Amino acid sequence: MEKRWLAHYPPEIPHTLDYPMKTLPDYLRETAEQFGDRIAIDFLGKTVTFRELYEQAMTFAHYLRGLGVKEGDRVAVMLPNCPQAVISYYGTLLAGGIVVQTNPLYTEYELEYQLNDSGASVLVTMDLLYPKAIAMKGKTAVKHWIVTRMQDYLPTIKKWLYPLVRWKQKMPSVRVDEGESVHLFRSIVSRLETAPLQVAIDPMEDVALLQYTGGTTGHPKAAMLTHHNLIANTLMCAHWVYKCEKGKETVLGILPFFHVYGMTTVMNLAIMQASKMVLLPRFDVKQTLKTIERTRPTMFPGAPTMYIALLNDPDLSKYDLSSINVCISGSAPLPVEVQEQFERVTGGKLIEGYGLTEASPVTHSNFLWDGERVKGSIGVPWPDTEAKIVSLETGEEVKPGEIGELVVRGPQVMKGYWNRPEETEQVLRDGWLYTGDIGYMDERGYFYIVDRKKDVIIAGGYNIYPREVEEVLYEHPKVQEAAVIGVPDPYRGETVKAFIVLKPGEECSEQELDAFMRERLAAYKVPRLYEFRSELPKTAVGKILRRVLVEEEKKSLTNRQNSP
Template sequence: MEKVWLKSYDQVVPPEITRELPPLTSFIEAAAHNYPEHTAIHDGKISMRYREFAAITSKIAGNLRIHGIEKQERIAIFLPNCSETILAFWSTIKAGAVGVMTNPLYMESELVHQFNDSGARFVIANEQLWAKLAPVFANTRLEKAFIVMETAESAATIIDNERVFSWSALLHENSGYCCNNIKPTEDLAVLQYTGGTTGISKGCMLTHANLAANVLQSERMFHVLKPGQEKFVGVLPYFHIYGLTVTVILPVALGSTMIPLPRFTPKSLLNLVETEKITCMASAPSIFNACLSQKDIDSYNLSSLKLIISGSAPLVVNQMELFEQKTGAKIVEGYGLSETSPVTHFNPIFGNRKPGSIGLPLPSTEAKIVDVEYGTREMPDGEHGEIVIRGPQVMKGYYLQPGQTDLVLRDGWLYTGDIGYRDAEGYFYVTDRKKDLIISGGYNIYPREIEEILFRYPKIKEAVVVGIKHPTRGEAPRAFVVPADGATIDRRDLIDFCRKNMANYKVPRDIEFRDSLPKSAVGKVLRRMLRESNRPA
């Protein structure tokens, strides 16, 4: 196919990545060799150079093997953004195991599904999350947990050294380990959970080659970043593939410093950028909006920032322009999916950054627009259709779901479910979604997951959830509920029920009670009519 977008690349960006795709372990080895004294992790408690980082991840990998983990077995990493998350991920990779990044906001039922579906044998968590983890142990295949403890007193009540161990057990001296027989195109590095049109959570099988390719593609596109010189702030959640690839894997490939931000507030982020002289920040529109709302933003020195990467939702043009004015950094907007490791498109840094566009396909990436009905006819420039993508970053498939895999992977092309168009210069635009996915503050919310929990409430006859516009989060879930005959539902009680059974960001911000829901002739709820009829949240 003709890659018309190549003409719009920045001059230094190559059309292809020509390097052989290595196992991810090679990135640590290269960083330790080339930048042994450069800081790898710094978080206020820990400051670790790359030679130390390489040694400790080998030690943890060795202890994981001593405890019984085998190549390609699953380890769930159930932690917030912190140094231990970075160490746990890279140690899992060195052990030859597969990381299952797990959202700390998940409630018990969500944890049980992900742990059981992935078949995770071990889990790494912290003391605060133990309250969620402890009740699900008996309902999962988990065999061992390693807990980051804060106090010896708490350890006495949690650690039994049979199934539950302290994180320090993974720091015991050993000869170190790094799996040396990884097959990059076959062996998985991450089982990244996402959702589909049905809302059923699926594990995207991402190989070492998938993630290595995406890092190398991003390196080429983000050419202003210099190896051994950058500082990345970890404001995006590490459990999300966007945060994982761009703020945990890419920095190591560049021999750069990772500075995790455990809990985002606008002031904590702005202060961290100023004090640590952050040079690269991967972010989302909700974060920009929160920072710009700070009345004292001009009192912070943000001039160290050179590149800000924006994804997960469309960025408002005036927000981008205002943030660039206040930082002097370049903001580039892009697009990706869990199924593509995740990045597929980005606007050029110095070229024409088109407002509203997701940008150009990355090097070694093909993209086109096909008809929505059958997905076989390529659409001309300017006409809407489904965005389909082909490249080395595209997943191997959905774990244990060949039927779902066949629906989205056809003849090497990934069918994204997103509707958009391409202009004459090769810039792509997303205008709608085939899926009913709600993106709220950078989080993906699948209406079916919320609906299934609502249906567990005894007084509900029917329920449907749609995304509505929200002034700061982009979108928010709204539930439309039909009570059971003769029943009266207390709104506060229903919201409390939701809070107990799902992560807080999924809880409907508004519930509207109705006598009936609009339906088609075959009984399908017409979500579009609900979206059009509702008022802003």
């Protein structure tokens, strides 16, 4: 396999890296020793230094060991972005445990499934989520609940005002009584037990994280990511952003840490590089703009919908975003129009990257500075990462320009799926990870994603890739967000339907969009159906959920067929 992309690497980025035999907590300890007084976390104005972060994580680890957690035991962390999430994550790893990242938005059904699948014995959560968490008692292997409160890490004034905020937002008041199986986070970390723990961890083989996939087909599966997998991907990221200086950067942490993208590009990278993390528990446009102006972040990993929302805020011009130098967009395709506009507003660089849960997650991205950026491309493979396009029919590597499935190989690729050997064999073959994404590589070695294998629309015998249609829709000046799916059609088999969110204050007809699209796309690719909405369903990281739209369409079709 010819690695054409290596010719484009700037000299500052090595083709291959050295990977020390360390665990993730080793980096936290080293950063605390070298940059102990530097602020590690800014949470709504409350700050935590790297020394304090390490001491509280170690204290948390001692407490877990006291609860019986040993090497390989699973600890579920169900928290939004906050200091407690970082402390729990690294505290679990310091204790030798395996972190199970759990989405706070899960229903009881989803939570019960994940806890049973992972076999977690401890669940760390927020008081507002406690009723859902304690409902797992007797239904799962969880024996201990560690509960924290938002105000535990708020500045003094905000801590006093928090009850008023809860009242205004009609947030329920939840009482949590400490007991044999229920433990209060603030009581744990106040103990300050910081003596090193002796745990036996093999970074190459031992799993650090069970990261569940989105569950687009059937139940979610847990990717087993080792310490080596996660360290390798974080080191790759550090080398890719080589102009960012250790101990001097500030990273905006809106991407949730329970998603692997935010975990690697914000949390783990910040720990490794001694960068300040500015954490927000959820994405809110106004709060984000105010936070950027207050904290002056230099790095902003995000998702396209975040950048789109900021650009379309009517008060955008009132805020100074000029501190932002580096943005890597992931989790969904980045429309070219959004990239160009965001760079004009901030003066920084916004590039598209690509990855998946099973690869810790990043495998590709465009160059930020000295290398060429190719619009519409996911860029080139990261150091030590190989990639190729293989035929959907034969599995053989295809020529540049030909469409097939993207497969990748590298030290960031997962060990396998937790307790699913058959499904592991389906996606891991001879060391290659079969991504399920359709794309191609050009003559120079740049890669392009056309779409997910399962999202391809086949209409009248033609293959139509939703991303291509969405890119054109985003060029329309009145369109804020767009999603394209295939819907049943009695003549064509499938036809193209577009879901549209217009920019605030705009009006647009189907006829106007149709005329716009027909000027830019072959007739068979042009949507035959349009639906205007106020918002589109999204994941926690802002990725538009096409599968939800597909399910809604199926349900609507069934209802129409069953109606008299």
